[in-house]
Structures are given as C-alpha cells and as structure tokens.
Amino acid sequence: MGQPVLGILTLYLNDNGLLEEKQVYQKMTAAGRRIGLEVFVFTPQDVNYKQNRIFAHIFDASKKTWTRKWRSFPHMIYDRCRIQRGHRFEQLGKFRKQYGHLTFLNRVLRNKWTVYRTMRKEEPYRPHLPLTRLYEGQSDLSEMIKKYPLIYLKPINGTGGRGILRIEKQKGGTYLIQGRDQSRRIISPQRVPLAGLHGRLAGWNLKGNRYLVQQGIQLKLPNGRVHDYRMLVQKNGSGAWEVTGCAGRIGASGSITSNLHGGGQAITMSKLLRQWIASEDTVLKVTAKAEELGVQIAAFLEESYGRLCELALDLAIDRKGQIWLLEVNPKPAREVFLQAGERDTYRHAITRPLEYAMWLYEQKKRRKEKSAVPSATNPGT
Structure with missing residues (x-):
C-alpha cells in the first residue's frame, strides 16, 4: 500500500481561499512526517470529481512553505469541517455523499438535540445531563422558567458561544437576560417582567432558528465570571479512547460563556477546581470520575453514530462535585491547553489523531494481506 497518506478535510472560511487552523495543520504535517505519515489538506472545492483527484x-x-499539487485520494480522511451557512457547506454535503465509502477517521456527529436524546435513553448518563427541551413554542420556555431559576437558550447547531442567551430569575419576579449575538458580541443585559419575556425574545426567532432550552447550572465564580471545563478525549495509537487532557475556562467579564474566542481565559483544571471546591478529597474524586465518564461517553457516541477519533466535552461541575455534560464538540480546537500552559498535553492533542490514523492504516493493511493469502483448502483461489 506504500506510505500511508492522510488527507485533512476542511472548509474555506471565505471565497478568497482562507483556511482555518492553518498553523495546526502545519504542526500535524511535521508530526506526521516524523512517524512516517504523509499529510495534506484539502476542501470539497479542491476535488475534481471526474478524475477523482485533489488539488491539495x-x-x-x-x-515552512505551502504549495498546491494535484494528488490522488488519500488512504484516510480526517474531517475537520465545522458548520457554515452557504454554498461551501452544500459542497461538503455532496463530497460526503459521493465519497462516504472511503476510510474516515471520524464520521459526522448529529446535532445537540439528537445527541441529547440518544444519551438520555441511557440510565448511567441521565444524572449528568441538564434537562433540555427543543423550543417549539412559548410554552417550552415558560415551563422551563417555572421549573428552574436559571436557563440557557442555545442554537441546535451553534458553536463558539454564538447566539446563546442566559435567563435568570431575579428578586421581585423580573428576569435578567444576557448573552451573545451570532457574531459573538456581548449584548447588553436586560431586566424584564415575566409578561414581557417572550416579546423581548421575539427578534431571536427561536423556533425558526431551531433553539434548545436547557436547565442552567450555577457556575459563577466569586468575581462574577462563569467557568467550565474542556475535556479532550481522543483515540490513541492502539485505537483505544483516552483522555488527552482537561483544562478550565473562565469567561470574559460580562460574558455568559467561557469560550476562548469570546475573550475567555484558560487555566489548569486542578487549579480552577481547587478554587471552586474546598475539599481536596472531592477534587480528586471528581477529576477521576470526569475522566472515566469522558471515555464512556466517547465510546457510547461512537457506537451510536459511527467511527469517531476525538471529541471535546464541555463539562460543568457544581459546588457539590456533580458533573454535568453541557455540550459535545466533534471538531475540537486544542489551543485551550496551550493557553493553560500545558504544552505536553497540547502536543499530544496534535499527534494523537495521526497516531490513530497510522493504527487504522495498519489494521486495514493486515486485513488486505490476510484476504490475499490463498486458502489452504482451496490453493487455487
């Protein structure tokens, strides 16, 4: 089969050919070379469907330079495409449909609502899932508001904290609305009475934009900033799931999310957790439980939706040490570990998908060699 080749599938960010995560791909290319894996990057726009070739x-x-060359299809494809609106995402759908028979390191994960419902069916995960409803009308919001003093409204396919709203009941019966628009800009906090809540949210078109209503977990630090944890679970060079690392994230002042792109900062999990929970024994137990849960969730979602190679789990941990799964991200960034000062973890986060690709290639090679060996009972085959 020759030298193994991995193609990283991504999308241009605009019509000028701007690639996201280019520096990460440079690191992956160099790391791949060290272990005998050739790496190139391409988008659906770079594919010649008639000739089955790629302008990579x-x-x-x-x-330290980039060039463009026509290449044959790689042995494996690592899908890093994040959701976009427009023609580039439509081209991705066409590519996945036509070449879905190829070897992908990771298949498409479903939207947040489908993932939630799949996990909700399994008893071990229920205690870790904030109650969530699909917004189909005002009654969905009203019933959740009555049940919980804090709720979040999230786009069903949103990423990076875009379009998220936080609604918290205040003394006197009013509700505080905070959040970010679709461009991640922080919107001015607003206090409204219950009777005016739906009217104030009308401009968000919650039903048309497909939103979720989720039970909120109180995560404000003493300084008023929210926090959570980003856990990266990846397949290793033996094809097994493993927690690569988990880092804390603290949101920017006035932000309802902890996303780094929204101005948040990274910190080690141990440091942040010890600020939040006083008991050292509880901290150690929570850390071990979170890692165990992370591996279990990754394996379960792979079993449910097809081959995966990595997942980022956004976790909340309340004052009692209860672990809550806020979100699952199948196309995770890695910079949180770099910003938290965990360089070894960042390096592993870069190399593990490559090591898994090599393992997958060897498995495929062995199966091919085995099928080519003539049968002892049928020497002529």
Whole structure:
C-alpha cells in the first residue's frame, strides 16, 4: 500500500481561499512526517470529481512553505469541517455523499438535540445531563422558567458561544437576560417582567432558528465570571479512547460563556477546581470520575453514530462535585491547553489523531494481506 497518506478535510472560511487552523495543520504535517505519515489538506472545492483527484494544499516543514499539487485520494480522511451557512457547506454535503465509502477517521456527529436524546435513553448518563427541551413554542420556555431559576437558550447547531442567551430569575419576579449575538458580541443585559419575556425574545426567532432550552447550572465564580471545563478525549495509537487532557475556562467579564474566542481565559483544571471546591478529597474524586465518564461517553457516541477519533466535552461541575455534560464538540480546537500552559498535553492533542490514523492504516493493511493469502483448502483461489 506504500506510505500511508492522510488527507485533512476542511472548509474555506471565505471565497478568497482562507483556511482555518492553518498553523495546526502545519504542526500535524511535521508530526506526521516524523512517524512516517504523509499529510495534506484539502476542501470539497479542491476535488475534481471526474478524475477523482485533489488539488491539495501541501506544507513543506523544512522550508515552512505551502504549495498546491494535484494528488490522488488519500488512504484516510480526517474531517475537520465545522458548520457554515452557504454554498461551501452544500459542497461538503455532496463530497460526503459521493465519497462516504472511503476510510474516515471520524464520521459526522448529529446535532445537540439528537445527541441529547440518544444519551438520555441511557440510565448511567441521565444524572449528568441538564434537562433540555427543543423550543417549539412559548410554552417550552415558560415551563422551563417555572421549573428552574436559571436557563440557557442555545442554537441546535451553534458553536463558539454564538447566539446563546442566559435567563435568570431575579428578586421581585423580573428576569435578567444576557448573552451573545451570532457574531459573538456581548449584548447588553436586560431586566424584564415575566409578561414581557417572550416579546423581548421575539427578534431571536427561536423556533425558526431551531433553539434548545436547557436547565442552567450555577457556575459563577466569586468575581462574577462563569467557568467550565474542556475535556479532550481522543483515540490513541492502539485505537483505544483516552483522555488527552482537561483544562478550565473562565469567561470574559460580562460574558455568559467561557469560550476562548469570546475573550475567555484558560487555566489548569486542578487549579480552577481547587478554587471552586474546598475539599481536596472531592477534587480528586471528581477529576477521576470526569475522566472515566469522558471515555464512556466517547465510546457510547461512537457506537451510536459511527467511527469517531476525538471529541471535546464541555463539562460543568457544581459546588457539590456533580458533573454535568453541557455540550459535545466533534471538531475540537486544542489551543485551550496551550493557553493553560500545558504544552505536553497540547502536543499530544496534535499527534494523537495521526497516531490513530497510522493504527487504522495498519489494521486495514493486515486485513488486505490476510484476504490475499490463498486458502489452504482451496490453493487455487
């Protein structure tokens, strides 16, 4: 089969050919070369469907330059495409449909609502899932508001904290609305009475934009900033799930989310958890439980939706040490570990998908060699 080749599938961010995560792909190319794996980058726009060839982006690690070359299809495809609106995402759908028979490191994970319902069916995960409803009308919001003093409204396919709203009941019966618009800009906090809540939210088109209503977990630190934890679970070079790392995230002042792109900051999990929970024994138990839960969730979702190679789990931990799964991200960034000062974890986060790709390639090679061996009872085959 020759030298194994991995194609990283991504999307241009605009019509000028801007690639997201280019520096990460440079690191992956260099790391791949060290273990005998060739890596190139491409988008659905770079595919010649008639000739089954790809006009690939190739990084030369020694010269630190990018070039374009026509290449055959790679042995494996690592899908890093994040949701977009418009023609580029439509082209991705066409590519996945036509080449879905190829070897992908990771298949498409479903939207937040489908993942929630799938996990909700399994008793071990229920205690870790904030109650969530699909917004189909005002009654869904009204019933959740009556049940919980804090709720979140989230787009069913949103990423990076875009379009999220936080609604918290205040003394006197009013409700505080905070959040970010679709461009991640923080919107001015607003206090409204219950009777005016639905009217104030009308401009968000919650039903048309497909929103979820989720039970909120109180996560404000003494300084008023929210926090959570980003756990990265990846397949290793033996094809097994493993927790690569978990880092804390603290949101920007006035932000309802902890996303780094929204101005948040990263900190080690141990440091943040010890600020939040006084008991050292509880901290150690929670850390171990979170890692165990992370591996179980990754394995379960892979069993439910097809092959995966990595997942980021956004976790909340309340004052009692209860672990809550806020969100699952199948196309995770890695910078949180770099910003938290965990360089070894960041390096592993870069290399593990490559090591898994090599393992997958070897498995495929062995199966091919085995099928090519003539049968002892049928020497002529």
